[in-house]
Amino acid sequence: MTPPSGDASSGRGTGAYAGPAKRATILDVAAAAGVSRQTVTRAMNAMPGIRRETRQRVQDVARELGYTPSRFAKGLVQGARTSVGLSIPDLTNPYYPAFASSVVELATQRGWHVVMDDYGHGGATGAESVEHLAPQVDALIGYLGGATDEAQAILGRRPLVVLDQPAGSASGRISFDYGHAAQAALGHLQARGCRHLAYIDRADSEAGRATVAPGHRGERGHASGSAQEVVTARGQAFARSAAAAGVVLAVSVSPESAADARQVTRRLLEEHPRTDGIVVFNDLMAAGALKALAESGRAVPADCAVIGMDGIPLGELLTPELTTLALDLREVGRAAVELLDGLLTGSIEPGGPGSELVLRHRLVLRQSA
Amino acid sequence: MTPPSGDASSGRGTGAYAGPAKRATILDVAAAAGVSRQTVTRAMNAMPGIRRETRQRVQDVARELGYTPSRFAKGLVQGARTSVGLSIPDLTNPYYPAFASSVVELATQRGWHVVMDDYGHGGATGAESVEHLAPQVDALIGYLGGATDEAQAILGRRPLVVLDQPAGSASGRISFDYGHAAQAALGHLQARGCRHLAYIDRADSEAGRATVAPGHRGERGHASGSAQEVVTARGQAFARSAAAAGVVLAVSVSPESAADARQVTRRLLEEHPRTDGIVVFNDLMAAGALKALAESGRAVPADCAVIGMDGIPLGELLTPELTTLALDLREVGRAAVELLDGLLTGSIEPGGPGSELVLRHRLVLRQSA
DNA sequence: TGATTTTCCGTGAACGTTCACGCACCTGTC
DNA sequence: GACAGGTGCGTGAACGTTCACGGAAAATCA
Numbered sequence: 043m044t045p046p047s048g049d050a051s052s053g054r055g056t057g058a059y060a061g062p063a064k065r066a067t068i069l070d071v072a073a074a075a076g077v078s079r080q081t082v083t084r085a086m087n088a089m090p091g092i093r094r095e096t097r098q099r100v101q102d103v104a105r106e107l108g109y110t111p112s113r114f115a116k117g118l119v120q121g122a123r124t125s126v127g128l129s130i131p132d133l134t135n136p137y138y139p140a141f142a143s144s145v146v147e148l149a150t151q152r153g154w155h156v157v158m159d160d161y162g163h164g165g166a167t168g169a170e171s172v173e174h175l176a177p178q179v180d181a182l183i184g185y186l187g188g189a190t191d192e193a194q195a196i197l198g199r200r201p202l203v204v205l206d207q208p209a210g211s212a213s214g215r216i217s218f219d220y221g222h223a224a225q226a227a228l229g230h231l232q233a234r235g236c237r238h239l240a241y242i243d244r245a246d247s248e249a250g251r252a253t254v255a256p257g258h259r260g261e262r263g264h265a266s267g268s269a270q271e272v273v274t275a276r277g278q279a280f281a282r283s284a285a286a287a288g289v290v291l292a293v294s295v296s297p298e299s300a301a302d303a304r305q306v307t308r309r310l311l312e313e314h315p316r317t318d319g320i321v322v323f324n325d326l327m328a329a330g331a332l333k334a335l336a337e338s339g340r341a342v343p344a345d346c347a348v349i350g351m352d353g354i355p356l357g358e359l360l361t362p363e364l365t366t367l368a369l370d371l372r373e374v375g376r377a378a379v380e381l382l383d384g385l386l387t388g389s390i391e392p393g394g395p396g397s398e399l400v401l402r403h404r405l406v407l408r409q410s411a
Numbered sequence: 412m413t414p415p416s417g418d419a420s421s422g423r424g425t426g427a428y429a430g431p432a433k434r435a436t437i438l439d440v441a442a443a444a445g446v447s448r449q450t451v452t453r454a455m456n457a458m459p460g461i462r463r464e465t466r467q468r469v470q471d472v473a474r475e476l477g478y479t480p481s482r483f484a485k486g487l488v489q490g491a492r493t494s495v496g497l498s499i500p501d502l503t504n505p506y507y508p509a510f511a512s513s514v515v516e517l518a519t520q521r522g523w524h525v526v527m528d529d530y531g532h533g534g535a536t537g538a539e540s541v542e543h544l545a546p547q548v549d550a551l552i553g554y555l556g557g558a559t560d561e562a563q564a565i566l567g568r569r570p571l572v573v574l575d576q577p578a579g580s581a582s583g584r585i586s587f588d589y590g591h592a593a594q595a596a597l598g599h600l601q602a603r604g605c606r607h608l609a610y611i612d613r614a615d616s617e618a619g620r621a622t623v624a625p626g627h628r629g630e631r632g633h634a635s636g637s638a639q640e641v642v643t644a645r646g647q648a649f650a651r652s653a654a655a656a657g658v659v660l661a662v663s664v665s666p667e668s669a670a671d672a673r674q675v676t677r678r679l680l681e682e683h684p685r686t687d688g689i690v691v692f693n694d695l696m697a698a699g700a701l702k703a704l705a706e707s708g709r710a711v712p713a714d715c716a717v718i719g720m721d722g723i724p725l726g727e728l729l730t731p732e733l734t735t736l737a738l739d740l741r742e743v744g745r746a747a748v749e750l751l752d753g754l755l756t757g758s759i760e761p762g763g764p765g766s767e768l769v770l771r772h773r774l775v776l777r778q779s780a
Numbered sequence: 781t782g783a784t785t786t787t788c789c790g791t792g793a794a795c796g797t798t799c800a801c802g803c804a805c806c807t808g809t810c
Numbered sequence: 811g812a813c814a815g816g817t818g819c820g821t822g823a824a825c826g827t828t829c830a831c832g833g834a835a836a837a838t839c840a
Binding site for chain 3: 119
Binding site: 436437438448449452456480481483484485486487488489 | 826828
């Protein structure tokens with residue numbers, strides 16, 4: 043009968059937080075209410091077999107003591123509510139929030155909890171993120187940037203769904219058909235009459251690095267950035283697709299930000315002044331490219347057409363509005379959650395049929411091309 | 412000595428997820444390795460007092476059996492690692508990701524876990540979000556849209572930090588000095604020579620509704636939207652500030668999206684063709700306003716200046732680049748986490764001094780005003 | 781050799797909750 | 811007045827892990 047924290051009169055009536063005093067347990071409540079554990083359980087969980095007034099009294103005492111059932115004890119005895127980790131490199135990049143939002147929504151619908159990590163800002167890697175999340179979750183969805191195998195090793199038998207990664211040991215995988223995307227974009231530009239094409243790739247980051255087979259560097263064009271080769275899966279697809287179509291493609295490389303892409307585009311236009319069609323790694327970088335084009339006095343799309351990639355909402359707000367290879371990001375989230383659901387329920391075999399999904403970009407024509 | 416799942420030879424070598432079979436416990440591992448519980452614990456947690464080869468053998472067996480320590484049992488005996496809930500109405504709105512990213516980063520630095528909920532898309536309310544998160548977390552940070560008291564009641568004594576909400580029973584609160592923001596924006600427009608000002612408010616949502624004292628509807632100007640009154644705290648501040656400065660302010664109301672704001676701005680310009688300075692509820696809506704101004708053939712800022720609010724990265728990518736009342740969203744996240752930290756450690760008293768923080772917007776001059 | 785430390789490992793207890801029972805009491809029914 | 815069937819509540823056991831011990835064997839030292 044010893045309330046664990048200060049006396050009740052010190053509170054401010056409503057249940058304001060009373061500091062990190064020792065937590066009240068179900069036994070404290072039981073003692074204070076003059077009942078047993080089980081009755082407290084019945085009162086707190088809306089179970090039958092308890093008199094109305096007893097329930098009320100117990101609830102009052104519980105509130106008074108600031109009692110909150112231990113999620114650990116509860117989980118231990120009841121079996122886990124599934125909680126999934128969501129590992130994302132940078133929420134600040136507008137690509138990810140739409141995806142994350144979709145995952146959270148659909149996970150919540152299934153009664154799951156989502157433990158989120160945004161690992162890019164602290165300079166951490168995907169593997170470190172998984173390491174941080176692993177002890178807390180039953181499964182994981184993530185853009186891990188090349189750490190697939192390490193991540194699956196950390197998770198052991200727990201399902202892992204990776205996005206935009208080459209094949210690996212992950213239980214499930216969602217990837218994108220960049221060949222299709224490249225053909226659609228380059229084809230559209232050619233049909234428009236563009237003859238001097240360029241592609242601006244994202245600079246080396248962990249993501250996609252594993253896709254570059256050693257010794258095979260892609261058919262690269264002219265690197266105007268810092269003379270780096272094409273490193274991303276997207277870049278490779280564009281290089282291949284251009285080569286197959288007999289098109290010359292100037293390739294530049296930029297870190298992932300609009301400001302960087304702006305600079306790189308500026309240099310690209312100096313070195314290749316006749317460029318009349320540009321595809322950019324993603325919409326954010328495309329926004330930077332548009333800026334550079336405007337600065338150089340070029341009209342878009344009249345002098346130079348621009349196609350972005352991913353289809354984030356930002357594109358519609360730019361001037362001119364951005365033509366883009368759009369991905370329905372909510373759909374990507376849905377695919378990831380449903381795949382994970384299948385893996386959790388056992389209806390999909392890890393690494394087996396149905397555990398790999400390939401999604402396609404859709405060319406959305408707006409003003410810029 | 413009975414492995415809980417299928418025989419080991421059925422696995423594919425590397426630890427691929429083997430389906431939702433009954434989980435292996437520490438005892439299974441101990442039996443299979445021929446040691447005791449405690450030795451398994453020592454092996455798994457890098458504790459001293461175990462022979463190198465024993466550790467290795469136990470770890471191998473653990474991997475073989477797909478053993479993952481129960482976070483519930485662990486949490487129960489070790490005392491909780493704190494996990495905080497993060498409740499956000501809409502990750503799709505570019506305002507929130509930057510904030511969320513900052514919260515996740517700083518929480519992770521402290522060894523906390525972040526359980527995220529994005530409650531807007533399912534049509535849920537802030538209170539429902541808290542209800543969903545509550546059993547899983549030790550504290551909560553959130554943009555709850557008016558459900559402050561209900562949320563604190565659900566959480567009991569656990570700390571709650573609410574953002575952009577009027578005073579309530581929350582343990583901690585972070586709010587914004589909209590009076591200051593309004594003066595800065597209107598002052599700047601006046602100094603620029605703008606004489607016919609307008610403010611585009613966000614339409615009624617739960618957020619901020621509680622700030623409208625019954626009977627006091629703010630000195631509203633001309634509502635060109637659907638004749639609604641000013642409902643947000645921001646709107647009230649602008650109305651008050653305009654009245655104090657003797658400025659006429661046309662007020663329109665729009666749902667929160669760039670497309671909606673575009674339509675509303677179009678109507679505003681029809682009804683008030685001489686408008687030469689507009690402040691918009693947030694940057695996203697301001698992007699829509701810019702679109703409408705361009706459509707109407709007006710030059711920005713020459714014919715009409717525009718000021719947005721919040722300072723999301725989008726603003727820099729628009730044409731013209733958006734002048735805005737910027738908030739450092741990472742700073743907001745930092746404030747929230749530090750406040751929560753203080754509440755958790757007890758160095759800040761809930762509702763006491765230091766539990767309420769007021770942040771100010773800073774006028775960032777770019778091209779649009 | 782015997783005493784002392786060190787290394788390695790095992791056993792009881794505890795964390796806080798729910799589940800499966802079982803017991804006591806009340807309300808009818810024949 | 812005994813029996814059946816509820817209603818309301820309490821007690822042992824179990825969930826899976828770590829902590830605090832304690833003990834045996836091995837290593838070290840006098």
